[in-house]
Amino acid sequence: MDSITVIPGDGIGPEVVECALQVLDVLGIGLSADVLDHVCADRYRRDGLALNEADLARVSASSAVLLGAIGRPDLEETDYVRGVLLSLRHSFDLYANCRPVRLWHDRLSPLRDPASRMLDCVIVRENTEGLYSGIGGNLRTSSPQEVAIDADINTWHGVSRILDYAFFTARREVCLVDKANAVRAGGRLWQECWRRSAERHPETATRHLYIDAAAMKLVTEPGRFDVIVASNSYGDILSDLAAALAGGIGLAPSASLNPESGFGLFEPVHGSAPDIAGQGIANPFACLLTAGLMIRHLGYKTEAAAIDAAVAGSIAAGRVTPDLGGSLSTREVTRAVLAAL
Template identity: 60%
Template sequence: MTRIAVIPGDGIGPEVVEQAVMTLDAFGLGLDFDHLDHVNAGTYLRTGVALCDEDVARVAASRSALLGAIGDPRVASPAYGRGVLLRLRFELDLYVNHRPARLLSDRLSPLRPDRPRAVDCVVIRENTEGLYTGMGGALRAGGEHEIALDIDLSTHRGTSRVVEHAFTIARREVCMVDKANAVEHGGSLWQRCWRAAAARHPDVAARHLYVDAAAMRMVTDPTGFDVVVTNNSYGDILSDVASAVAGGIGTAASANLNPERGFGLYEPVHGSAPDIAGTRAANPVGAILSAGLLLADLGHTAEAAALRNAVDLAVADGETTPDLGGSLDTGKAGQAVRARL
């Protein structure tokens, strides 16, 4: 059997992951789910460690992993989130953050009716370098003369492999986004790696935008994008912009990938949403579509297509949670998708 590690996490995470697992189960593919229910803020508050070495080994020994959400208002320190999500990304070398953005229904788009609305793009974000490595420090912390330093790390290996991945999945074009006119050294490295990859893929169009221009165009005409590749921090921002113009973050799916190993950690983007946890109002679509990415990467492409189609039909029929204009609770919204498989 194919073992899938499941980390429900915090807030609405367990609620939406339950629907994702039930949807995967509906295909009868013989997936074996290894639930790590103890990896959450409660464990961190009791022990100071949310994800131990044994947990990392369990996840690494699985074929793939499904994550709900990490975050709890009782935990002020960023060490908790870094100790779970960033630890898995870094230690398992999940260097590709794959964020598709596809408009499920015209009624969900915030764009004016006279603007293009058919959003269908992917933001590929470098996932293990950039500003999120934690490199840096502070001098004279807490005083008026404090100096804070965060290092934006880019390596040739890290940059070239994520840009290469972007070209391998593109349908028509790769747009590389940087800020090389202001961030000289890292920008120069990204430029060289992008040009080298473009030369290896002459059949794929290549385009470059500075990040401010890319953000503007993502809002004014997101239909112009196919695959966007960029660094960790820019990708974090642009992928949320893409999700917003594609109907909202509640529908946004993501995958953290190591393409060489074939391992992926799949998660909805919406976070733990503690304000609605336990109210049964959480939208399961992001988690279900993340499960669809997992299916596709396992080679179950027909099932993944059926899952996406079922989500489209449920949304089109208005059988959704209130954030998408429906009146269903989390469980019934999941059932509505499964009824259309």
């Protein structure tokens, strides 16, 4: 029996995680869930603890983590979010962030031309280096002479392994996105690692775009993309753009993986959405699809496909929350998916 760690978190996190656990339960695959509902903003506010060693020990005893959402507006200036998410990423070396993006129904696309709407790709984002590595600081804070520095960290090891994982994920093509023409040092490293990785995978087509061109092409030719691989910050930006083209972040799942150990953190992209928390209107689809990613990763491919089909059927029938143009509540949408399953 596989064991998973569940961190409901903050805002709409507990609401959508409850829905995901109901779906996993009805599938009957026998997952055992260790729920860490104390890892949340309230505990951090009270005790100053984000994720401690005891919590990490419980996580390490499982096969994967299902996380709802982390974050609250009154804690934006603290290390709370980094203390949870970056602690998990670095403790388990979850270097490959994988965000599949699919247009689930034609009516959800914001693009005017039906012929341009097709989107079915995966954005592979380096998850432990880059601008989000936390290296840097401020000098002469809050003065007219203040200097702020954030270092963009790229290593041969880190870049090479994310590129190889992108090739492993690809069906037909890998597109590298960078800004090597302007960001020279890191760009040179990415380009050299890219050349060598492509030589190791001659069976897969390759393409290269600068980040500005890639953003444009995602809007004008989204159907051309199969796998996009990019640095931490570029991948973060492109994945949200792609999610908007597919109907919004309420449909966006993600996985942060260590392909060597097999361990993964699975999290819907939408965040804690404090403005709608507690109203019962949060879209559960992203978390349900994230749960599907997780069980597919654990080997339950048939059951994962059943979740995808149930979500697609619910969307096609208009059984959706207000953000997708419907009128159903979070629980009503979940009941529709459960009925389909």
